[in-house]
Amino acid sequence: MSKKVSALDMPDVPMGQLPEHLNRQRTRVTCNADAPIHTDAVHYSGAYSLMGVDNSMGLEKFSKNFKVEIVRLSEDEIEFDMIGIDASLANAFRRILIAEIPTMAIEKVLMVNNTSLIADEVLSHRLGLIPLDADPRLFEYLSENDVPNERNTIVYKLEVSCKKDSPRNTVKTSQLKWLPNGSELEMATLDKSAKVKSYTSFSCSQDSLPEISKKPLGVKHDDIIIAKLGPGQAIELEAHAVKGIGKVHAKWSPVASAWYRMLPEVVLLTEVKGQDAEKLVNKCPVNVFDIEDLGHGDKKAVVANPRACTLCRECIRGVNEELVELGRVKHHFIFTIESTGALSPEELFIEAVKILEEKCDRLLSELS
Incomplete structure (x- = not known):
């Protein structure tokens, strides 16, 4: 007869900290060869209360975790990282950029x-x-x-x-x-x-x-x-x-395109050396992997540019499925805005923030 074990019965997991497998399900999308798993975000504030983990969303926590990092900026295009937000908020910015900025x-x-x-x-x-x-x-x-x-x-x-x-x-x-x-x-x-x-x-x-x-x-x-x-x-x-x-x-749309994707995460589960390393590098069409020379004729595969991963899954098909783990960071989005020219791409994002702020103010006034 099996015994039901709660998180409180796990001596190796201290209170206030999630086990590694649960933390990964909470923060990552695992991309298997057939289909991704753990795609849903956990929004219930008490989901991990038995482990002493607060899953609620508050203004103070959001302000602490939210960051915007500009990666590339030109006259008509900007690429930046939005860290610490939910997909619904990232999608709100996308829809506002396409349909609501005059x-x-x-x-x-x-x-x-x-x-x-x-x-x-x-x-x-x-x-x-x-x-x-x-x-x-x-x-x-x-x-x-x-x-x-x-x-x-x-x-x-x-x-x-x-x-x-x-x-x-x-x-x-x-x-x-x-x-x-x-x-x-x-x-x-x-x-x-x-x-x-x-x-x-x-x-x-x-x-x-x-x-x-x-x-x-x-x-x-x-x-x-x-x-x-x-x-x-x-x-x-x-x-x-x-x-x-x-x-x-x-x-009247101010953007040629406005799109986002989750930050790719590529992990080598074991060392891939010799001919296997070369095969792995050649399988990837966007040069995510590279060869590192170990000396004495030895070489191994390393993850050189995980950001470029398009999730084609070529690297995990066949014999490499047990060697590479693909994932996406749920709360880290790579956002790209291509302006048509009336406003610069950075101004477009600022205008989108203002419009979202006005929407929130109207909602709060209606609720009050």
């Missing part, structure tokens, strides 16, 4: 002339996806009842043509011209005797506003192809950009 994008296209092969609707859609070099924090949202003005609308003009008996003309985003004074097209009013008016009502030029005049409100990339014109074809239009968020349309 940007400026072309929403309305006034087509004057289009004799190219691209239909008006397709051309308008292409213009809407062009990343604009305009800080959305300097502009207001344009609602249905608002009049387009210098604070909520940016106007661009495109007027290109290809002369007869000329080679094909490639139209690029560099040919989109910013109109700081607003629309140059006129719109007839209902009263035929009244004067005509513009599609926008700018009270002043946008380049005279101190916060906007620092740099032209152009496009982020000048070499994006919009269309190709044949001899005798022409495009003339005005494009009006407004402020919006990605959950309304993807053209």
Whole structure:
């Protein structure tokens, strides 16, 4: 007859400390050759109370354990580690970055002339996806009842043509011209005797506003192809950009991609030497392993770059399954943000934190 043994009956495990196998299940995802195990996080605060371990989450504990470490930073991309958070919080940042940080994008296209092969609707859609070099924090949202003005609308003009008996003309985003004074097209009013008016009502030029005049409100990339014109074809239009968020349309999403993954953990269970070491190194397609020279012709395999592991599992298939252990650290995330250009990647993350903070404040006010 078997006897049920509790954690309190284990003399080798002191109070306040988990056994190694339980601690690993709590903090790691073990990636076997067939499928990962221990993927669920333990959220119940009293899960390990019999062992004297507090599993509750509090602000003081979170502040002590949470860290952000920047690994790589460029003009359009940032890679950083978020340590000490749950997957739900990391995913909240990802969703906010994709869908809730506002940007400026072309929403309305006034087509004057289009004799190219691209239909008006397709051309308008292409213009809407062009990343604009305009800080959305300097502009207001344009609602249905608002009049387009210098604070909520940016106007661009495109007027290109290809002369007869000329080679094909490639139209690029560099040919989109910013109109700081607003629309140059006129719109007839209902009263035929009244004067005509513009599609926008700018009270002043946008380049005279101190916060906007620092740099032209152009496009982020000048070499994006919009269309190709044949001899005798022409495009003339005005494009009006407004402020919006990605959950309304993807053209307002400020990131090309925002994604995360758990930190890989690769452990050699035994020493792998000689020909076995070379086979192990050659099996990995991303150079996680390397050869260390021991002298006298001896060599062994070492884990040189575990961060590069893509979890292809090639190293644990076949005879190597008992030699290598693959895992993921549950509360350590490698986060990557690729900006489309309106805001720098580090500014995007700061804006995501502000939006999450506003959501928490609204929830607390509703609960109170």
